[in-house]
Amino acid sequence: MNTQSPLVSVITPAYNRASYLDETIESVLSQDYPNIEYIVLDDGSKDNTREILAKYNGRIIWETHPNMGESRTVNKGWTMSHGEIVMTVNSDDPLLPGAI
Numbered sequence: 168m169n170t171q172s173p174l175v176s177v178i179t180p181a182y183n184r185a186s187y188l189d190e191t192i193e194s195v196l197s198q199d200y201p202n203i204e205y206i207v208l209d210d211g212s213k214d215n216t217r218e219i220l221a222k223y224n225g226r227i228i229w230e231t232h233p234n235m236g237e238s239r240t241v242n243k244g245w246t247m248s249h250g251e252i253v254m255t256v257n258s259d260d261p262l263l264p265g266a267i
Contacts (some may be wrong), residue, residue, distance in 0.1 A: 172202040175267055176250030179222075180202045180240040183209040184258035188219045194261035196226060198255075203267060204228065206247055 181188055182187050188207075197206050205227040209216045211234030220229040228247070232240075241255055256262060 168262055172200065173251035174202050174204055174249060176199060176204045176244075176253045177249030178205045178207070178241060178244030178248060178253065178255045178266070180237050180244065180255070180259050181207060181209055181212060181216050181258040182234065182237070182240075183212045183216065184216045185186065185212065185216045185219055185267075187259035187261075188216060191217075191256065191261045192223060192227065195256060196223075197264070198262065198267045199265065200267040202241075204250055204253065206244045206249060208232070208240050208244050210234050214230040 179191060182262060207220055207227050209220060209231035211232065211256040217231055
């Protein structure tokens with residue numbers, strides 16, 4: 168029997184949501200589930216989204232790309248993920264404790 172928790176990949180697409188992003192990122196990082204891969208993709212934001220993401224270097228996987236829309240950005244995140252379980256959390260929708 169495998170006792171290790173399966174990897175859960177969380178994907179957050181972000182476009183000009185800097186004012187919400189810290190709260191959402193912290194809500195994912197503070198989950199008590201032990202095996203989370205967190206991918207945040209900046210979809211060409213014109214605000215300070217990149218500066219906020221840079222604060223989390225080493226704690227999340229993030230990158231920025233030219234704007235291509237939410238669906239394509241989420242699909243890109245799915246191709247980057249390694250989890251057995253993959254979920255999307257929008258940049259302005261923080262998770263409640265214990266959600267994962």
